[in-house]
Amino acid sequence: MEKNKIVKINCKSALNKLKRKIPYGWDLNIYRGCSHNCKYCYAIYSRDFTGKQDYSKVFVKTNIVEQLDKELSSPKWNREIINIGGVSDSYQLVEEEMKIMPEVLKVLIKHKTPAIISTKSDLILRDFDLIAELSKLTYVNIASTIITMNEKDRKKIEPNSSPGLERFKMLKEFRKTNASVGLHTMPIIPCLTDSYLNIESICLEAKGSNVHYMLPGVLYLRGATRKVFFEFIKNHYSDKYENIKELYKKGGADKSYKEKLYSEIVNPLREKYKISNSYIKPMKEKIHKN
Numbered sequence: 001m002e003k004n005k006i007v008k009i010n011c012k013s014a015l016n017k018l019k020r021k022i023p024y025g026w027d028l029n030i031y032r033g034c035s036h037n038c039k040y041c042y043a044i045y046s047r048d049f050t051g052k053q054d055y056s057k058v059f060v061k062t063n064i065v066e067q068l069d070k071e072l073s074s075p076k077w078n079r080e081i082i083n084i085g086g087v088s089d090s091y092q093l094v095e096e097e098m099k100i101m102p103e104v105l106k107v108l109i110k111h112k113t114p115a116i117i118s119t120k121s122d123l124i125l126r127d128f129d130l131i132a133e134l135s136k137l138t139y140v141n142i143a144s145t146i147i148t149m150n151e152k153d154r155k156k157i158e159p160n161s162s163p164g165l166e167r168f169k170m171l172k173e174f175r176k177t178n179a180s181v182g183l184h185t186m187p188i189i190p191c192l193t194d195s196y197l198n199i200e201s202i203c204l205e206a207k208g209s210n211v212h213y214m215l216p217g218v219l220y221l222r223g224a225t226r227k228v229f230f231e232f233i234k235n236h237y238s239d240k241y242e243n244i245k246e247l248y249k250k251g252g253a254d255k256s257y258k259e260k261l262y263s264e265i266v267n268p269l270r271e272k273y274k275i276s277n278s279y280i281k282p283m284k285e286k287i288h289k290n
């Protein structure tokens with residue numbers, strides 16, 4: 001990643017307490033901004049410190065490991081689940097040189113703290129041994145968002161992520177650990193990734209990777225994301241622009257579209273391939289063993 005796109009900052013706290021437990025109570029993001037550059041990114045709003053809509057910079061919280069250790073050393077720390085990478089991917093390009101995640105994992109191991117790690121990069125395999133070690137001590141969930149098996153589309157929609165097949169290979173590897181493994185098929189993009197063929201290819205790979213669960217979700221558009229997304233569709237899929245616009249009069253897609261998608265495609269396919277949609281089941285099983 002270009003040096004002038006990386007900005008080093010200090011954070012006052014490593015953990016961010018969430019208002020609602022969903023089912024985790026804390027978020028940890030090493031980076032602000034994300035070089036994967038997904039065109040539907042819900043966190044685009046969080047990248048713009050400048051007010052000039054310069055989304056290309058990535059801010060690195062250089063003191064996050066020391067800060068996390070301090071926070072988890074507190075007698076008040078209750079070993080709740082920490083969600084890692086909810087706002088920016090912890091294994092995005094810059095992590096290859098910064099190597100902060102291995103240090104974060106060592107702190108989690110030291111404090112036996114459970115974690116959910118979501119990523120669209122197979123760089124996470126670099127930290128396989130540390131994650132395997134943590135998963136022997138406490139609950140760990142490894143999740144990846146995969147929305148298309150069409151590489152041409154993936155390169156346009158999520159340009160700097162790993163190919164879908166690589167992500168499935170990565171999930172399969174983590175099945176060898178004690179971690180639970182999940183697939184997030186979200187967002188399903190109307191007119192673009194919502195075909196029976198695409199969802200079936202995803203389910204087939206999910207079955208082959210033996211994921212514990214699959215969570216589907218339809219695209220939601222708001223604020224800066226809406227603007228960036230429609231600009232992208234206009235430039236790269238102009239033939240679909242009007243149809244998508246018609247479905248998105250509000251933030252969520254038209255209700256009847258969603259009902260049809262779930263009842264005719266998503267749910268029948270999930271059932272056909274016998275893939276659970278519950279992440280709670282593996283979580284309960286693993287948490288109770290600790």
Ligand code: SF4
Pocket residue numbers: 034035036037038040041042043044087088089120
């Ligand atoms: S990986 Fe996540 S945070 Fe990064 S650009 Fe894509 S949607 Fe946004």
